Amino acid sequence: MTIEGIPKEMKAVQVVEFHKPYKIHQVPTPTQLKDHEILLKTVVASLCHTDSMVTAGKFPTKLPCTASHEGTGIVKAVGSKVTNFKVGDRVMSGLPKGPCGSCVNCQKNDWRQYCENIEGHIGVFVDGAFAEYHVVDSRSSCHIPDNVSFTSAAPLACAGCTIYRAIIVSEVKKGDWLAIVGAGGGLGHLGIQFARAKGINIVAIDARDEGLELCKKAGAEHIFDAREGNEIVVKKIQDLTDGLGVHAAINVSEHETSADLACEVTRMHGYMIQVAQPDRVSIAFQQLIFRDIQVKGTLIAGQEYSQQMLHDVGKHNIKVETNLFYGLEEVPRMVELSHSGKMKGKAVCVVDNDELKKEKVSSS
Structure with missing residues (x-):
């Protein structure tokens, strides 16, 4: 036409x-x-x-x-x-x-x-x-719902839809623990808010001062600096989660060590959801074989989940x-x-x- x-x-x-x-x-x-x-x-x-x-x-x-x-x-x-x-x-x-x-x-x-x-x-x-x-x-x-602005909705078209679906794919439930590696970025700060709105306990991990500050602003109560090193971060998160680790982790960081860290903070038999798109995703075999960490990839959400996300943004006053x-x-x-x-x-x-x-x- x-x-x-x-x-x-x-x-x-x-x-x-x-x-x-x-x-x-x-x-x-x-x-x-x-x-x-x-x-x-x-x-x-x-x-x-x-x-x-x-x-x-x-x-x-x-x-x-x-x-x-x-x-x-x-x-x-x-x-x-x-x-x-x-x-x-x-x-x-x-x-x-x-x-x-x-x-x-x-x-x-x-x-x-x-x-x-x-x-x-x-x-x-x-x-x-x-x-x-x-x-x-x-x-x-x-x-776009009446209580959501154009400026809020635009970043949600990819970043919001992507992290929203990642939470669904992780299969975490209300009261479970979810880690986000790279939580202080565009996707991560939305993931913190979406998860909290669903009653999920959030562990936020980032390696930039600006990112850590944004994690706090987004409402994360448990924030860890990846610059401390994997061993220290993993120990702190295990102490927080009865020695087990989180039920699932979402990796939105392209850093070469981030996928490994996301697996390490996850309890045995849990899920690591890979969202970031580096040329290669590097994970130590011990995580996959000896700890049975299951890796899932995810793209953006389809129309149904995307519309659901927009309604959640308005209902829970999610801030972009x-x-x-x-x-x-x-x-x-x-x-x-x-x-x-x-x-x-x-x-x-x-x-x-x-x-x-x-x-x-x-x-x-």
Whole structure:
């Protein structure tokens, strides 16, 4: 379908060459929608670690590609088969776009994001949210509740969905112990809050002063500095957990020792959930063989869990630590500061400040 009333061109931040800075320029506005697609007027888009992996050429991304897979916006048009969104709706962008709908993964609700025949994930394989308009799939996107803001929802599109599903995959229950290695980052500080809202006891581990401070701000009561060394950290956590260790650990750190540490703090026969994406995950064989630690990988959540996450954010007043930048022109500075290691929380770009000012978020 063709969309009327939309400008022919728009500003976009794109990867045009691997290992090079983003280029900000005018590109054609997407005005042709497939059956299940929706066109969003972008309000907020945020930066994620995966964006740096795209620029580094870690994925077979076809260039040029508009960056950012964490977006929010207002529906301006819908495809012919879209029934769950209408013009004017507030939306958190879904990452998966164009799943085949017929493979084994597509047949199971929370496996659809693993479709191997998918068109791509926005901002990674196809154009993303660092633009004045962007196109997403109605089958993976979510309605933003009235009590959740555009600026809070944008970082949740990947970081929130990812850590939320990791907690579900860990199978920890209310009253159990869960460790997060790398807890003082964008995913980790959300994981602390999600777990606490579910009544799970949290052990937060980080190796940066800024990260440890964010763990405390997020509400973690048991915080450990990984710089003390694995042996000391493990002993302290075992002392806290009747000598057993946590029921499960989630690793969101790419440090070469972090996966090992996540296994070491976990009790025998427990789960280690690997979320971080280093080139290689290194774990001592003793953890897998002699302690029977079971490793699970996890991607983002599907639509059902993502929508559930957004409702939990509103219900439990989950706070997203954001660093706001205004205008797509500020994206290069966002990237520079986020890579400095001194930023607490998520770097978020307000793409359309006029629309953001109109937003009225309820308190309940």
